[in-house]
Amino acid sequence: MRYFLIFFISINVAFALNSCKTCHDSINKELKKSYSDIHYESKMFGEIQDFANKIDEPTCTMCHGGNSKTFDIKKAHKGAPKNHFGGLKIFLKNPENDIIGNEKICLQCHSAGN
Numbered sequence: 001m002r003y004f005l006i007f008f009i010s011i012n013v014a015f016a017l018n019s020c021k022t023c024h025d026s027i028n029k030e031l032k033k034s035y036s037d038i039h040y041e042s043k044m045f046g047e048i049q050d051f052a053n054k055i056d057e058p059t060c061t062m063c064h065g066g067n068s069k070t071f072d073i074k075k076a077h078k079g080a081p082k083n084h085f086g087g088l089k090i091f092l093k094n095p096e097n098d099i100i101g102n103e104k105i106c107l108q109c110h111s112a113g114n
Contacts, residue, residue, distance in 0.1 A: 019076060020060035020068045051109070055085055063105050065091040 039045050052059040058068040058081075065080030065088045080088040086104040095101030 018058055018060065018068050019071050020058070020064075020066065023071060023073075023076070057081065057085055063095045063101070064093070065089075 048062065049059050052062045060066070061068050061081050062085065065084070067076050067079065067081075070076050077091050077093075080090060084104070086108040088100070088104040090100065092098050092101045092105075095105050
């Protein structure tokens with residue numbers, strides 16, 4: 001029983017580390033969309049993932065803000081990680097279409113001319 005409990009806790013911790021992907025994958029399944037349709041079409045997403053891993057920032061919150069460690073929908077879509085690499089303080093649904101997103105996220109890697 002002890003080993004089962006440790007396994008169960010380990011699985012729950014692993015899923016809790018990125019509630020964004022867990023929750024959005026189930027939503028996309030119902031909508032018959034895949035996560036890859038939304039994010040993986042871009043070569044840049046792989047580069048963002050690599051950078052996120054280097055700075056220990058969850059990939060989703062790196063661009064969108066929010067809280068990837070909760071399954072509470074309101075808490076998940078509010079704020080940003082305390083030590084966000086670009087200083088983002090709010091959740092952005094579409095960061096690429098937002099002036100704050102461009103300043104706090106995109107321009108951290110891209111110069112204004114690129």
